[in-house]
Amino acid sequence: MALQALQSSGVAFRKILSHFPEELSLAFAYGSGVYRQAGPSSDQKNAVLDFVFAVDDPVAWHSENLKKNWSHYSLLKVLGPRIITAVQNNYGAGVYYNTLIACDGRLIKYGVISTSVLIEDLLNWNNLYIAGRLQKPVRRLPLNVLLFQVKIVAMNEDVALRSALDQNLKSAVTAAFLMLPESFSEEDLFTEIAGLSYSGDFRMVVGEDKAKVLNIVKPNMAHFRDLYGRILQESPQIDKSPEGQFTQLMTLPKTLQQQINHIMDPPGKNRDVEETLFQVAHDPDCGDVVRLGLAAIVRPSSIRQSTKGILTADLKYRIIGRWTPLTTRSHLCLMCFLENFVGRWTHQFKV
Template structure:
């Protein structure tokens, strides 16, 4: 089963494709320049950058041919040649982007990924970077007869449905399902907290439900664990421990590993099947799967026109208060690897240190067991409500 080619005209996209070497196993266009998003004006998409991904069997050869045709698309890295560019491509999510490229009167960006790397991401969700894009409607421009790639594309869609089932209730709408699927690749993404529209998933799904149906209707109709009431737009799934265990065992390897690392105590080293069986019986099974999805690694190596821009995200992030600071409000600065993110509306409030002013009573007999009343300033900010006393003549 190949991904369905969407019905809208692809002439303008294929004209762009004609500028590039044709040795492609898969090429697709995606994003707001291709599919309308909720809240966007009718002509808004015509001005958006067009986004493309090209999968190639031999990255070195493809970059060599592209350098001959489109040398200006590359940053200064072009002086190092196709082999070095391919080496850079292998880092992170295994995709190399040229961006801000003028083509046929539009600005485009395009990523190049090896076919083997793409297949690995589709099957195992190692980064979910390209696999996540292919869980949402895209415009397929060309696809060769690579059987392993075609099977991996379908497997990625089935995995998205399975993961969504685990995080949804027993009965839900078709739109709920597509919202859950579209949100998979955004789980834990700091861009959804700072700098991006938090309703992005809803904006993607609502105007494009028919395209999601083209992607997933056959999978839903063939799935033995769901009752698909297509005419009502409703679904019912098996939420028994047995049903959930079957779904957990069908998840991509990377997500299974994240779930087991959340559940299995360090050093216990239980079998994955045993751990997933435990999760299947957990009333919060869906929450555990969601937490595992949030912990998905997300790495990217991008080459921009003005130079290479390495970018990496690993979840969860950790916040720590700074050194001694005068009392009062202070802005929060998040350092995510080498990136610095701030939200000026959110403040951290530094307070005076806790000070004990009085302990009552001031003396007691040796038998202890007496209640003490401690009076002071900012005691509520103490990290622990304990008091340690040292009696005269006792070791510290």
Template sequence: MAIQAIQSTGYQFRRILTYFPQDISLAFAYGSGVFRQSGTAHGSVGNNMLDFVFAVDDPVMWHSMNVKQNPAHYSFLRFLGPKNITSVQNDYGAGVYYNTMVPCDGKVIKYGVVSTDTLVEDLLHWKTLYIAGRLHKPVKILMQKENGPLRAALNANLKSALTAAFLMLPESFTEEELYLQIAGLSYSGDFRMIIGEDKAKVMNIVGPNVPHFQKLYGNMLTECPQAVYKAPQGRVEVDKSPEGQFLQLMALPKTLQQRITNLVDIPGKNRDVEEMLLQVAHDPDCGSVVQLGVQSIVKTSSLSQSAKGILTAGFKKTISYTSKKMYKMARSLRRKKP
């Protein structure tokens, strides 16, 4: 039923794209408006606000066309011109410019605009984990131009998520536990999980969507030399020896490696990254150190991006959007009470 809902709304998603400048290298829809989540009413997929991300090669040109085409989507920042809008996009927060609570084709949508170069950097290195983290989970790809580096970066991002999850899990675990760990990466350290988000959000995402996660990660699990994937039993076993963990640590994105080494570095020692990662690989708390490294990336980017959102959305929309998030969180807490 959920798959039919996604297929039936796919046409509408693509129709929404026609309201925007078409110079887009990657467009995808994500979130509860696309994939059913536990705790939402039956048949509510497609009734929630629809979330999109557009990656564009030339943000100045794209915003220039979009301000002319859709001026009401922007806050007062539209009066500063496309160059300044792009500066706000690139120089602050996570490199994404969001317009939120926008009426479009009979729906209410939110869309983020990111430079293709910024997206590729985040996918490869996890500089902010903001869009890369969204792409750890199932999304609905609406448009993807042939771009070799972008395609490779999208694949590398999924492999990195798998590797990070391996390091944080025990030697043997269920497939669902793996997907819970992966889905939780981009929420780890996000202050919005304390104020404004459903506390069971990660479980709600994974529970109804295990088949979609399997489509993303099934082949990688089968081909991974450091994992034994027992698909019929839905279980995975990984190499937790120091040697195995060291190989996994060395395969992590650059920014995460740096955050990990910052946590264990002793001032004045001047040790290189490889030496410090070898130390972490032998640490019984290796997984916890990796978790702290991920948290430090997400905490920084989520705070700065949310602060930028007040400018890009405008004060009224910010209050309205935040109020709806708080209501969803309160409703989730009430559901949990006996």
């Protein structure tokens, strides 16, 4: 029955994928439309299907996609693929979303990200946005179709991307170990991992279900085991000694290390990162400091990415319950204003 369901969903995903240009280095589906979530809004059958496409050449990909799917884009489409790519790369978390697209009888949303930007996020956690998505179970889509042991495998990933995907999972385990107590359950571990990319996410304050992380983890424990089983088998037992914590801190992604250094470095001291991490390793609140560092990454990227959604949404923007048309110039002006406001807001409240 499970194989039949997987093959059925695989056929549906391949059919959706056929509507888009083929030049993809990675494609995956995620969210409640793919994996069941607990909670009141868990109608998997009618949920929007979420996709992310990684592409080596975003300008060329958007150019081809505009020919195939002109209606998917907001008014930015009249400015052409170079402007779309500039918005994709220079605002938010490096991903461009087209939302609420009717495709093969389902509503879908898809994000486009440069392969190089994705690799950087996976390795360094610059935004922990798509990297955070990939720390939770996702369904890889078959670029060159292959069904192997009931798993759909994407075959176009290059070596650098595969390595970065693996390192992202290892980093997630390390960060979770640092924040967990010495004794914890399997569910505690996966809940901590699933929550990494929600640390400081303003949507968890203003919109998302506060129990979202648990709703993701509880119905999908088996999928988390599949995702992290090998890494956990290879990982040493958790070491809460200062020496063990220092070793783990030194392997964290670069941006997280820098944020921890920024939090702990007194004004005018200008200590290097290694010195700061050594201090944190001896701090009883080491896990809390790591959590603050994560929030300092996630908060601004989540706000900026949501702000960018105004620009990349369709021709109408909902304001106080009414649909108000926006011109391209209005989109851009509003985007610039909000980017400036968000930048000042996140700086003011930066951890």
